[in-house]
Amino acid sequence: MSIVPGRKPAVGFIFVTLVLSVVGFGLLIPVLPSLVKEFKGGDVSAGSHAYGWIISTYALMQFVGSPIMGSLSDRYGRRRIILIATAGSAVDYVIMANAPTLAWLFVARIIAGFTAGVLSTANAYIADVTPPEKRAQSFGLMGAAFGSGFVIGPVLGGFLGHIDLRLPFWVAAGCAGLNWCWGFMVLPESLKPENRRAFEWKRANPIGALLALRHLPSVLALAGSYFILMLAQTMLQSTWALYTDARYHWGPLQVGFSLMTVGVLSGLVQATLVKKIVPKIGETRAVVLGFIISICAQVGYGLATHGWMIYAIVTVGAFAGISQPALQAYITKHVPANEQGAVQGVYGGLASLAGIPGPLIGTFILGWAVGPGRSPMLAGSSFFTGALITCLALYLAVLTFRKDQAPTPAVAA
Secondary structure, eight states: OOOOTTOOOOHHHHHHHHHHHHHHHHHHTTTHHHHHHHHTTTOHHHHHHHHHHHHHHHHHHHHHHHHHHHHHHHHHOHHHHHHHHHHHHHHHHHHHHHOSSHHHHHHHHHHHHHTOOHHHHHHHHHHHHSOGGGHHHHHHHHHHHHHHHHHHHHHHHHHHHHHOTTHHHHHHHHHHHHHHHHHHHHOOOOSOGGGOOOOOHHHHSHHHHHHGGGGSHHHHHHHHHHHHHHHHHHHHHHHHHHHHHHHHOOOHHHHHHHHHHHHHHHHHIIIIIHHHHHHHHOHHHHHHHHHHHHHHHHHHHHHOOSHHHHHHHHHHHGGGGGHHHHHHHHHHTTSOGGGHHHHHHHHHHHHHHHTTHHHHHHHHHHHHHTSTTOOGGGGGHHHHHHHHHHHHHHHHHHHHHHHHHSOOOOOOO
């Protein structure tokens, strides 16, 4: 189960794995809230509250599980962890498809969250098989895989949900099963035996894994920037449908179409432009430029007075997608080969951690902003807050880059 004979590790294998994984996840987006509401007797308020707890539970378990899965991949190889993660997803979807009570949905999400190591392990896989100068391009391709799966999944999930509310869960389980078979049959191992290291719990728990980065100061400093960026992104994602409904009276179809547009444009940017822009301007400039575009886009969303303006802003905002693959490429160059999995696991855990408070902060601000007697201009307050938070992420990133570039003082003889 370690290496598939006759096959060399390649980015294409991981691309297909991620597409299948994200399609399965995307299938649930249109129907999971409705299933939760159904368990609550159709009560929208109670259903929304329960849905929020389910999202937070998944994010919490992913925060705990990501560094463990990442460290295990440094010990036993990427292939095994990818197979475990996809198997966990399949079990999650089957349980949800058959769940007789709301409690079973929590059980399923706990399993899925803890084993959700596909993305971070896939990033480590890319670092294993790609030369440093081409990693931004490869990470951009992975972003395109994510975007492609996210475009296909929600649209298909909405269509299947009209037939039967639980049908998308079965199709998602099929995607995960196909993904597992694909990995078992053709996915080769990428981590060489000489680059493996022993598993240690102090590195595998979320706090210990983060503290273990102290010997990699640039990576640790950028971890703070990455967490803040993800916090702003989860605020945007969790309030998008609520904001566009309150401001422009968009229904589910319009919201879905806007998200599909985001996925298509983001995928195009990461698949085609990252490999052209990042090598020309460098990773640090690409990170800074992407952050600035993200800040401007969030301000634009909050100021837009008509729904059509959102599409114009989305078109420009998609270019912010150059920042994440550039940041990942920069980080991998500062990490030893035998620690790539653990570091990617830490970053995956930070993204999950941001997914716990981000939606709560975003929806609280939005709820206040659209209250009775408020000015319509205040409706964008959650986006303005996200822009300010991203400014802080940009400041920390620039500070780290400057320290890296500072000359080392000469030691006196």
